[in-house]
Amino acid sequence: MYVRDYSSRKYIIIGFFVLVALIYIVRLFYLQVIDNRYKLSAKNIVLRYEKQYPARGNIYDRNGQLLVYNEALYDLMVIPGQVKGLDTVAFCALLQIDTAFFRSQMEKARHYSNYRPSVFLKQISKEEFGMIQEKLYQCPGFYPVTRTLRHYPVPVAAHVLGNVGEVNQREIDKDPYYQAGDYIGKSGIEKYYEPELRGVKGMKILEVDVHNRVKGSYQNGKYDTVAIPGKDLILSIDASLQQYGEQLMQNKKGSVVAIDPNTGEILVMISSPGYNPNMLVGRQRSVNFERLLNDTLKPLLNRAVMGTYPPGSTFKMINALVALQEHAITPGTMFTCQGKESRPIRCTHTHVSPLGLKHAIQESCNSYFWNTFRNTLNLPKYNDPKIGYEHWYNDIKSFGFGSKFNTDIPYEVSGNIPSPAYYDKVYNGRWNALTVRSLSIGQGEILVTPLQLANLVAIIANSGYYYEPHFLKKIENLPDDSTLYGKKIWTAVEPKYYKVAREAMLEVFEADHGTARYYKMDSIQQCGKTGTVQNPHGEDHSMFIAFAPYENPQIAIAVVVENSGYGSAWAAPIASLLMEKYLTGEVKRAWYEKKMLEGDLIHNKTKDKEH
Amino acid sequence: MKSRESIIGNVDWVIVLLYFLLVFFGWLSIYASSGGDTAGSVFDLSTRYGKQLLWIGLAVVMIVAVLLIDAKFFSSFAFVFYGAMILVLIGVLLFGKTVAGSRSWFQIGSFAIQPSEFTKFATALAVAKYLSMTHVDMKNLKTPVIAMSLAGFPALLILLQNDTGSALVYASFALVLFREGFSGSVIFFGFVLAVLFILTLLFGEIYMISTIALLLILLLVFFRKTRKNYKSIIALFLLSSAFVFSVNYAFQNVLEPHQKKRINVLLGIEEDLRGAGYNVNQSKIAIGSGGFTGKGFRQGMLTRYNFVPEQSTDFIFCTVGEEWGFMGTSVVILLFLGLLVRIVVLAERQRSRFSRIYGYGVVSILFFHFAVNIGMTIGLAPVVGIPLPFFSYGGSSLWGFTLLLFLFVKQDADRLKVL
Structure with missing residues (x-):
């Protein structure tokens, strides 16, 4: 029988083997060498990128007093899959939580993942944690992570310091540095100096297994970056003076700004009513924020830079200075309170008439300043009150009014000095000194902030110039930052004209009939000017600007107490007490201090209204 | 003494070398894929690599024993081995232990043994024995049917253990039949059926039947329009339509949901990265992330950290891919190819039909395992x-x-003794 030999089929078989092997090798070449998708997904699967948060910089006051630091807190994390044999009752007792909370947190965590950590209990204080830590080893599946929160050992200057909170979506969109869960300065200095304070985040790359357990560092940390801690700031604020001022202003609505006229450094910035900065920290932040936001007294508002007031009589001095500069008057010019010329704005005080400039400042004579203002606008050399006004306008602006300083002061508003164009528009181009006469006594469309008023005092104290007001004194490891802010700026009024204003302000304290004569001190020569601002909504605002000492001034201050009547009643003693404390380190006038501390202009008023 | 020397002289050292290379590379991969940052002693029996080392040692003992036994022993007792293994498989069905859904294990003390792994050589022996018997004629249709039944019976028992993969291995005996002269066209027909099967699942019966009709009409255009051709074309159409319908029916009604899912995922009909497709996707990521040169020994993070399931058993190739990259994978494939080709070459030089057929049985089984195992790790x-x-x-x-x-290897070493 013929038997066919099929041995040639081995070639088909071997060919088939070779073909399959070839297909596999080509496929592997594609998977491993050409297609990069898999390398990327491998990294995504295996590597966990753990952010390393740098410590936020501390903030100190000008004397080295710590104002803001980071307090260590603990979040208790749970990995539900690892919780075994837990004595729930004892555990709840340890954490001081109830079992319902325990169950709901565990449920939430389990819902998220059995293998990944969830926050079980947030922000446990150091003290509480000490007790928990001792027993935590008995509770597998639970472990602590350290968090930091801002803490304010001297709870002052909340408006200035601002606060820190979790970033929102808008902030994330704006700056890719931030990721959900990061903290960011939300307001105040914390916001303005965010880049300096926050430092630079680091990144630790870890290898994890399929159950998300950390297995070690990726490539021995070759690609890790170290977090760079934030820089410390030293502010110009004087914490003890700020605290004292806040006490004096308690139960009053208003604000205080004090500046060192030699540098433009802001020593005190108070807005009352305020709040304890520790309220806007941690677990209570959102609750408290909501409460402060809804408070009718608006404690979140920084009145010192956002509150705008007609400056009233305090503005008369600057009107006089401009008039002197424009040669509309001389220090010897006398005006009378009576007669047709003085009629548009009558004088409300009783004093000798006619009177000179210095005397008029002391007496705050309305008629005198109306005459001065009219002369300024109607100067013969311009032959047009509008041109005269334009000069007046530019001179006033050189004092920092009507614009922001644009330094590191958060939420400044510019106030308002009406421009010639504005009046042209309102009065269809037909207006003169008489039309805008309210400006002569600091009323009308003029609006200024307490900060601008304090700066005005600094200008008078310096006889003609100011340094831009600012908060920053120094950033850690950087040379003294006086060059960054605090540029010296000259006003349009020459130094020689300030003499009369300074002398007049001195007499407000020193003269027998000075409006602040009760607050005179033997040790220090104080200079001031009261202002009473008409308030269409209620009782007048009391205003007082002052500097001291007369020779070589160290502090310039503006105080506004809303709805408190005459400037001399509340604003003047508060300014004087603050100057005393700053210059001598203590307050000897206990009686005034007591009266100011106890004075309650908010609750008494409400009580009156209820009647 | 003389005969032992002749064994050493006659053993095909190429195969032995390839075997030990593969075993060594395999053990390295098991060692590398075991987690744990500080690897203890490689003899640590609590670890997989420690145990595997023990298995390898016992395998060497086994090799020595096999080489010492007369080759005739295996051919003479081929059916005895086969019958014994069938009994063991039945025993497993009755008394076995279920692991991962398959009742295919015997528990002996702390070790479990899987008899179906030993059925393969017994079946190969039996098929070789049957086909080498003098009265057997490949032209007779009975012959392939009996041979495939010999292979099919253990497959059926293994299928009953719910171990589909191991059962499918026995289909590889078709390759043996092909070498022994079984009609290539029948195997081609089987191949066409498989293609029809897959295309039906991919495109659905309506498209398939219309496409088949179109193709057959085209055939009619090119072939002579004889009555006979008409008849066969119509018969072909009816047959393939019936097949397409039954595939659809079988797929919908016979297969288990998880099997349907696996087939769907493989065909790309279903994207399922959480369930059945998860393994393949993770496996592809692990292999793909190896790049050209790999991440280095014990640096394969996906395999070490259990991202690839079964990475020391069915998905061991991922470790090679991730740690040794394309260099490693292509070397392993070439090693396997070398082994397969070498066995074919050796089989062809056998004097006895039994040895040749057994050699083809060996190569068929190894090829099937190689092709399917590596194929699944790379999604093919x-x-x-x-x-x-x-x-x-x-x-x-x-x-x-x-x-x-x-x-x-033993039969090859003894090949010259056969007259």
Whole structure:
């Protein structure tokens, strides 16, 4: 029988083997060498990128007093899959939580993942944690992570310091540095100096297994970056003076700004009513924020830079200075309170008439300043009150009014000095000194902030110039930052004209009939000017600007107490007490201090209204 | 003394070398894929690599034993081995232990043994024995039917253990039949059926039947329009339509949901990265992330940290891919190809039909395992849980494959004794 030999089929078989092997090798070449998708997904699967948060910089006051630091807190994390044999009752007792909370947190965590950590209990204080830590080893599946929160050992200057909170979506969109869960300065200095304070985040790359357990560092940390801690700031604020001022202003609505006229450094910035900065920290932040936001007294508002007031009589001095500069008057010019010329704005005080400039400042004579203002606008050399006004306008602006300083002061508003164009528009181009006469006594469309008023005092104290007001004194490891802010700026009024204003302000304290004569001190020569601002909504605002000492001034201050009547009643003693404390380190006038501390202009008023 | 020397002289050292290379590379991969940052002693029996080392040692003992036994012993007792293994398989069905859904294990003390791994060599012996019997004629249709039944019976028992992958291996005996002269066109027909099967699942019966009709009409245009051709075309159409319909029916009603899912995922009909497709996707990521040169020994993070399931058994190839990159994977494939080709070459030089047929049985089984196991890790074959020969962790599979291979090596060494 013929038997066919099929041995040639081995070639088909071997060919088939070779073909399959070839297909596999080509496929592997594609998977491993050409297609990069898999390398990327491998990294995504295996590597966990753990952010390393740098410590936020501390903030100190000008004397080295710590104002803001980071307090260590603990979040208790749970990995539900690892919780075994837990004595729930004892555990709840340890954490001081109830079992319902325990169950709901565990449920939430389990819902998220059995293998990944969830926050079980947030922000446990150091003290509480000490007790928990001792027993935590008995509770597998639970472990602590350290968090930091801002803490304010001297709870002052909340408006200035601002606060820190979790970033929102808008902030994330704006700056890719931030990721959900990061903290960011939300307001105040914390916001303005965010880049300096926050430092630079680091990144630790870890290898994890399929159950998300950390297995070690990726490539021995070759690609890790170290977090760079934030820089410390030293502010110009004087914490003890700020605290004292806040006490004096308690139960009053208003604000205080004090500046060192030699540098433009802001020593005190108070807005009352305020709040304890520790309220806007941690677990209570959102609750408290909501409460402060809804408070009718608006404690979140920084009145010192956002509150705008007609400056009233305090503005008369600057009107006089401009008039002197424009040669509309001389220090010897006398005006009378009576007669047709003085009629548009009558004088409300009783004093000798006619009177000179210095005397008029002391007496705050309305008629005198109306005459001065009219002369300024109607100067013969311009032959047009509008041109005269334009000069007046530019001179006033050189004092920092009507614009922001644009330094590191958060939420400044510019106030308002009406421009010639504005009046042209309102009065269809037909207006003169008489039309805008309210400006002569600091009323009308003029609006200024307490900060601008304090700066005005600094200008008078310096006889003609100011340094831009600012908060920053120094950033850690950087040379003294006086060059960054605090540029010296000259006003349009020459130094020689300030003499009369300074002398007049001195007499407000020193003269027998000075409006602040009760607050005179033997040790220090104080200079001031009261202002009473008409308030269409209620009782007048009391205003007082002052500097001291007369020779070589160290502090310039503006105080506004809303709805408190005459400037001399509340604003003047508060300014004087603050100057005393700053210059001598203590307050000897206990009686005034007591009266100011106890004075309650908010609750008494409400009580009156209820009647 | 003389005969032992002749064994050493006659053993095909190429195969032995390839075997030990694969076993060594396999053990390295098992060692690398075991987690744990500080690897203890490689002899630590609490670890997989420690145990595997023990299995390898026992495999070497087994090899020595096989080489010492007369080759005739295996051919003479082929049916005895086969019958014994069938009994053991039935025993497993009755008394076995269920692991991962398959009732295919015997528990002996703390070790479990999987008899189906040893059925392969017994079946190869039996098929070789049957086909080499003098009265057997490949032209007779009975012959392939009986041969495939010999292979099919253990497959059926293994299918009953719910171990589909291991059962499918026995289909590889078709290759043996092909070499022995079984009609190539029948195997081609089977291939066409398989293609029809897949296309039906991919495109649905309506498209398939219309496409088949169109193709057949085209055939009519080109062929002579004889009555006979008309008849066969119509018959072909009816047959293929019936097949397409039954495939659809079988797929919808016979297959288990998880099997349907695996086939769907393989065909790309379903994207399922959480369920059945998860293994393949993770496996592809692990292999793909290896790049050209790999991440280095014990640096394969995906395999070490358990991202690839079964990475020391069925998905051991991922470790090679991730840690040794394309260099490693292509070397392993070339090693396997070398082994397969070498066995074919050796089989062809056998004087006895029995040895040749057994050699082809060995190469068919190894090829099937190689092609399906590596194919599934790179997404070219369905995920059926079968091990990569000599690589995958597990004593049963290592010993099964070792016996399978070295029975052939022994027969080859003794080939000159056959008259």
